[in-house]
Amino acid sequence: MAERVSPTRMELQATKWQIALAIQGRDLLKDKRNVLMKEFMKVAEHVMGRSDELERSAASARHALALAEALEGEEAVRSASFAARGEASIDVGGGDVMGAPAPRIERASLSRPLHERGYSLVGTSAKIDDVARRFEDELNLVVEVAASEARLRRLAEEIQRTSRRVNALENITLPRLVAERDTIEMVLEERGREDLFRLKRVKKRLHEKQQERA
Amino acid sequence: MAGDYGYSNARIRAMKAALLDRRxxxxxxxxxxxxxxxxxxxxxAYKEDIEAALVKVAGVPCVVEGLRRNVVHTVGAVPRFFDGRPRELVRLLVSRxxxxxxxxILRGQARGVPAEEILQALVPAGELHEADLRELVKQPTIRATAELMLTWRLPYAGALAGALRLGNGDLAGVETALHKVRFGDALASLGREANDLLVREMLETEIDVENISLLLRLAGLGDRRAALQARxxxxxxxxxxxxxxxxxxHLLGQLGAAADAEAMVRLLQGTSYGAALQNRLGHYRQSGDAGVLERGLEEILVLKGIRMFHRDPLTIAIAIGYLWAKSNEIANVRLIAQGKTLGWGSDMIREEMIWWTRE
Structure with missing residues (x-):
């Protein structure tokens, strides 16, 4: 590749400028990667914590369900679940993580007060309310963990992409530009030496002609 | 009176003998x-039902299915032992x-639940038989269900049609109206005869428990007045x-205005529910779960129903006692099965159970 470069002073200037730009870009990307890593670790810690909480919440909901099914009967709990059934809508909007696009899930609460769960308060029980409340809590955590996991995945992708760009700059672009710069410098130095030699020869010939005339 | 109840109660006492004993x-x-x-x-006595259930499922679902089969043919059999007015009274008891x-069915149809799933939520132990229920479940809408019920003159047909006419698509409102109709019609049909009074006594206790339980649950609602006003x-x-x-x-009014569940329990001192609620107040304070207090009320209701066995043996009291004893036994066996899956010890299961066994 270096052979195709025009060995001119202008090209040398341009290559040196490109090398400076690439170093600056690499350093910036390294800084970005460090910030992304810090953010990744923070979100990962949050996700791990909330995942543990989600597991506890799911176990608590299953326990409440088993107790309600034992005391009220599976049929009564199933019947109440029909009434409480509905669509849980969450808003998914566009956001960005360090300049990278990432889905943003709005954490609107999916919990409902006991008189808004679709079943009558007459003929149902506090045990059924308890099951509904615990499953709503679990659902809220599922949405929260899903939002954090989406952010985490996006951060991981961005870290990977940034690392690839840093590696490309460090291992491909910069060595190529340095090689180009060295080649141009070498050609220019060679050309300079040739010019000096030629000038000396011309100077010597001119001196010889002056002596012949004298 | 003996002529009406003697033979029927003998049949029920035979069924009582099949209830689980302490051993x-x-x-x-x-x-x-x-x-x-x-x-x-x-x-x-659950042998046949459990064996039939085992063919379909295993584990806790087998126990649940076995119990469901059992309640259908034991509770379902009780009205058939009676004729005339006694049968009408028993129908009031099994109408729940x-x-x-x-x-x-209404909840399932309102939310588009598949028919097979709705059928799993049914226990055909009352007047509506499995065939009736299957036909109702097949109806595409709540209105079609109400029309079919009117055509077949099924229980609650008029009440459902009326509730649908008054309601504005609010299914919870329709449910509340149906519960009120069940109690209201039953009480209106009862006279001053001794058997009528026994049924009235149980229905009144059921209503009290329903009302107190509802008020206790509402006590946990944040900004109760605004929430109720809005809803x-x-x-x-x-x-x-x-x-x-x-x-x-006036007591219900005071309970409705009480600041919290503890204030309600204080207001109920002096009633037949006060002592049981007071005993559970400590546990309620620890857990904040209204279900703890509700369970105390259920215990009062169940034991009151079962103690009907000790009343006049030639009255409806024996049928009332059997129906409550059977319901409680089913709940206890379910509790033991679920307790086993949750890893509870015997003592913990025992604490949750409402204890009554035949002598």
Missing amino acids: DYEALLAAASVEALIEALART WDLSNLIA YGAAGPGALLVDGGSLPA
């Missing part, structure tokens, strides 16, 4: 796993299964309370 319960509680529990149940089934158009819970209980209206 049966101890065997069930001692079972190391759900499979061992199923084996122990197969050595009791019909109402639960009807409400499950029911009134700041008090009056629209939800069932008329006809033994608690006076």
Whole structure:
């Protein structure tokens, strides 16, 4: 590749400028990667914590369900679940993580007060309310963990992409530009030496002609 | 009176003899796993139902299915032992299964639940038989269900049509109206005869328990007055309370205005519910779960029903006692099965159970 470069002073200037730009870009990307890593670790810690909480919440909901099914009967709990059934809508909007696009899930609460769960308060029980409340809590955590996991995945992708760009700059672009710069410098130095030699020869010939005339 | 109840009550006493005794319960509680529990149940009066259920499912679902089969043919048999007025009274007692089934169908149809799934929420132990319920479940809409019920003159047909006419698509409102109709019609049909008074006594207790339980649950609602105003158009819970209980209206009003569940328990001191609620107040303070207090009320209701066995043996009291004893036994066996899966010890299961065994 270096052979195709025009060995001119202008090209040398341009290559040196490109090398400076690439170093600056690499350093910036390294800084970005460090910030992304810090953010990744923070979100990962949050996700791990909330995942543990989600597991506890799911176990608590299953326990409440088993107790309600034992005391009220599976049929009564199933019947109440029909009434409480509905669509849980969450808003998914566009956001960005360090300049990278990432889905943003709005954490609107999916919990409902006991008189808004679709079943009558007459003929149902506090045990059924308890099951509904615990499953709503679990659902809220599922949405929260899903939002954090989406952010985490996006951060991981961005870290990977940034690392690839840093590696490309460090291992491909910069060595190529340095090689180009060295080649141009070498050609220019060679050309300079040739010019000096030629000038000396011309100077010597001119001196010889002056002596012949004298 | 003896002529009406003598033979029928003898049949019920024979069924009472098949209820689990203390030794049966101890065997069930001692079972190391759900499979061992199923084996122990197969050595009791549940044998046929458990064996039939085992063909379809295993584990806790087998116990649930076995119990469901059992309740259908034991409770379902009780009205058939009676004729005339006694049968009408027994129908009032088993009508709660019909109402639960009807409400499950309405809920399922309102939310587009598949018919097979709705059928799993039904216990055809009342007047509505499985064939009737299957046909109702097949209806595409709640309105079509109401029309079919009117055509077939099924229980609650008029009440459902009326509630649908008045309601504005609010299924919870329709459910509340149906519960009120069940209690209201039953109380209106009762006279001053001794058997009528026994049924009235139980219905009044059921209404009290329903009302107190509802008020205790509402006590946990943040900004109760505003929430009730927004949902029911009134700041008090009056629209939800069932008329006809033994608690006076002014006490229900005070309970509705009480600041919290503890204040309600204080207000109920002096009633037949006060002591049981007071005993559970400590546990309620620790857990904040209204279900703890509600369970105390259920215990009062169940034991009151079962103690009917000790009343005049030639009255409806024996049928009342049997129906409550059977319901409680089913709940206890379910509790033991679920307790085993949750890893509870025998003592913990025992604490949750409402203890009554035949002598």
